[in-house]
Amino acid sequence: MPSSAPPGPRPRIPRSVLAWATFLLFAVAAVAAIGVGNPLHEMRVQRGRTALAVLCTVAGLICASALLIRPSLARPKRVACFSLAFSLLCALGTLFTWIAVGTGHTLEDVPGTPVSTKEQVRAELTAKGREGLQPIPTGVLVETMEFTNSHNVRLTGYVWQTLPADAADTEHPHLDLPDAVDGGVTTTRTYRAKRDDQQVVGWQLRATLRQSFDYGNFPLDKQTVGLTMRPRSARVVLVPDFYAYPSWQPGKKYGLYQDLVSGEWHTEYTTYSLDMAHEATNYGRPAVSIGGGVPELSFVVGVSRPFLSPLLHYLVPLLVIAFLVFGSLFVITVDPDRRTVSGFSTWAVISFCGSMLLVVSVQLSSLYDATGSSGIVYAEYFYFIQYVVISLVCLDVIEHTSPRLNRIIDWRGNAVARLLYWPVYSTLLLLATVGVLLL
DSSP states (O other), X not given: OOOSSOSSOOOOOOHHHXXXXXXXXXXXXXXXXXXXXXXXXXXXXXXXXXXXXXHHHHHHHHHHHHHHHOOBTTBHHHHHHHHHHHHHHHHHHHHHHHHHHHHOOOSTTSSSXXXXXXXXXXXXXXXXXXXXXXXXXXXEEEEXXXXXSSSEEEEEEEEEEEEETTOSOOSSOSEEOTTEEEEEXXXXXXXXXEETTEEEEEEEEEEEEEOOOOOTTTTSOEEEEEEEEEESSTTEEEEEOGGGSSSOOGGGTTTBOTTOOOTTOEEEEEEEXXXXXXXXXXXXXXXXXXXXXEEEEEXXXXXXXXXXXXXXXXXXXXXXXXXXXXXXXXXXOOOHHHHHHHTOOHHXXXXXXXXXXXXXXXXXXXXXXXXXXXXXXXXXXXXXXXXXXXXHHHHHHHHTTOTTOOTTTTTTTTHHHHHHHHHHHHHHHHHHHHHHHHO
């Protein structure tokens, strides 16, 4: 017959210890949060401080709930309430991290040095020793953006340059697109206009660009689509044509067509950046020094996914499986009478868990196909956690076949496993979320 309580004493953590632990955890969380201004914009910049703040806040709330509920093995309902509170607090910490990471934006992933004024451009050229080159103001307007696969993006729109009035060649753009795998800037000008003592020449943009996207945070990943441009002459340098835009603000998304449709991606910002490409060649051009660097101008579009839909797409089926596996814990027993009613057998539960593992494996395979990533992405940890939890349930079943069954394992008809199931699940999910998205 199953025992109603585990053997041995039932020590309680003193209230004073819980109170001090709650105070210290909240104090550490407050100190860590001081360095994070707006969590929706600075969370990804202050990763370490934010991770510490989130974990200490959740742990402090768990200690506070233990202080209020006072769980005791002598009062199983209180233990169940604490188990529920523990799980909900971990879930809320995970949800907060999702919202902050999924809705925030920052320019930290922009390659090179972002610039938004002519003064910043001059300062950057001076810092890179390119102030003596002839600047060619270059502007971009992207009309359409299509992700053709996990690493290729097709852009259409216009590119224009401000050239001297006496420029000999105005039919061809004075730039190259090193990342283009197909198409580029058309070699026939679309329009030409005078600007003071200069001329503005425009061409159509039709290019497929190869991008090195990082899907490590999928489906909360943010990407930067960069249209990188290099001058064709070693005596010139490409600079942003800020004359053609209002006062530049990345959040205004200048350089994008107002009604641009980019599929499942949402545009967050646009910016220009200056960088140097250090190649171990001079392309056979005497005016270029080997390894001296080629100046690049990039028009960068920051994009992110509407994260709620893909999260639900991958997480909801796993939660259904998690609830089914949790339900199997209610039929595990060594009581002969309950075995007859529930139809429990070790092989039946293990077979059920095996079928759930097969379903999880199939879903994980579809995730690989969706991202095309060579590394481990955040969403995969959902499946790894499911593997761990299902395996622990199998171990619990096997333990119940032991002739020397530990009385704690079968306390109140396998209540220990049921009480630990969701706290373990939610804790692993919170640790995976903080570890991958913030550290």
